Amino acid sequence: MKKEIGIGFITGLIVNGLGVLVCALIIGYVKGSDWEQTLRFYWESDNLWMLITLGALPNLAAFFGFLKINRDYRARGVLLATFVAAISSYLIYFL
Numbered sequence: 001m002k003k004e005i006g007i008g009f010i011t012g013l014i015v016n017g018l019g020v021l022v023c024a025l026i027i028g029y030v031k032g033s034d035w036e037q038t039l040r041f042y043w044e045s046d047n048l049w050m051l052i053t054l055g056a057l058p059n060l061a062a063f064f065g066f067l068k069i070n071r072d073y074r075a076r077g078v079l080l081a082t083f084v085a086a087i088s089s090y091l092i093y094f095l
Helices: 002-031 035-044 048-055 059-068 072-094
Strands: none
Touching: 002 035, 002 048, 002 059, 002 072, 035 048, 048 072, 059 072
């Protein structure tokens, strides 16, 4: 049980990281810069929380995908990773 939640948590963190990179790529493409400059801009302007919250959206696909194949504990891990992303975004925004 703990192993399944851990696998889901790691999956959620990886999917969230990939979501952040995809958001940075899309925003960079629209603004005419590369993803590294976009990440640096959001980091320096203290708006990194925006990318983290947008990057958490693909966790929905992972969550419902695990539910569809009856991996409930892995879905709980993805949900836990989403909560971690939300709490870290909250802390970055207010601190």
